Amino acid sequence: MSLMWIYKDEVRPPGKQILYYHHQQELLQHSYIPLTNTIPITSPFENTHQPTISISPPSHSSKMKSTTAALCLISATLSLAAPASNKRDISNPLGFAVPSILKIHDITSNQNTPAWQTSTVRSGGFETSTLYDIPIPAAAQGRTCGLVFRAGRVGAGDAVQGEQALDVFRNGFTDLASLTEGNLREAQLARIRFDAATGLYAFDETAIAPAIREFPCPTGTLHWEAAAVGELDVNVVQQDFSYDGTNVPNGISVAWW
Numbered sequence: 001m002s003l004m005w006i007y008k009d010e011v012r013p014p015g016k017q018i019l020y021y022h023h024q025q026e027l028l029q030h031s032y033i034p035l036t037n038t039i040p041i042t043s044p045f046e047n048t049h050q051p052t053i054s055i056s057p058p059s060h061s062s063k064m065k066s067t068t069a070a071l072c073l074i075s076a077t078l079s080l081a082a083p084a085s086n087k088r089d090i091s092n093p094l095g096f097a098v099p100s101i102l103k104i105h106d107i108t109s110n111q112n113t114p115a116w117q118t119s120t121v122r123s124g125g126f127e128t129s130t131l132y133d134i135p136i137p138a139a140a141q142g143r144t145c146g147l148v149f150r151a152g153r154v155g156a157g158d159a160v161q162g163e164q165a166l167d168v169f170r171n172g173f174t175d176l177a178s179l180t181e182g183n184l185r186e187a188q189l190a191r192i193r194f195d196a197a198t199g200l201y202a203f204d205e206t207a208i209a210p211a212i213r214e215f216p217c218p219t220g221t222l223h224w225e226a227a228a229v230g231e232l233d234v235n236v237v238q239q240d241f242s243y244d245g246t247n248v249p250n251g252i253s254v255a256w257w
Helices: 060-079
Strands: 004-007 017-023 026-032 095-097 101-106 112-115 117-123 126-136 144-150 159-162 165-171 185-195 200-203 220-227 232-238 251-256
Touching: 095 126, 101 117, 112 117, 117 220, 117 251, 126 251, 144 185, 165 232, 185 220, 220 251
Parallel strands: none
Antiparallel strands: 004 017, 017 026, 095 251, 101 112, 101 126, 117 126, 117 232, 126 220, 144 200, 144 251, 159 232, 165 185, 165 220, 185 200
């Protein structure tokens, strides 16, 4: 079985976007229209920090005064916010960094084409990966960062099939905008798999210990690549290029907290 993706007008103006693919001699047309409805942030991660209350019993000689003081202490202690946490919790992030540029890397031709979405596909002799420049803002310095990948529009712009997985790599290029060929792959950082229940890709720790589940936020720009896994793997995911302050961006992003 072969699956060939043909991109028309890869650098597209706003409005309707069209992606064609040919599967077993049938030409299927999908209209990709940016959606205004978004899915609220969900996460399996929880902040488990809780305030601790320790109260000594009042002495016999000052029972009433100590009781009153203890009640005041309880009230004050319960009103304190939980201590700041650097544990991964994308349900309450301080922000998300999104790509400034994406390019589709053709494994066979070694050519890179500007894109507006992730298109990491392997089928038969056809294979592509997706390259990213992700600038980390100054506001994230000193914080903890973590990779997030969301395909929240499956059936309405996103297509995830086969292995439904991505291998994420660190790459050696420094300016993706000027990189017309090659990917300069260096080291694998994680493997992630799509979870249809959440719309998020989860870390597959059975394949590799993830280096980017939680890591100190760096200075500058991350240069990453998402590559296909297995014999048949389709990950075509529209990319949001901004964070609206409420919803996890579609596509790849880096949260910080």
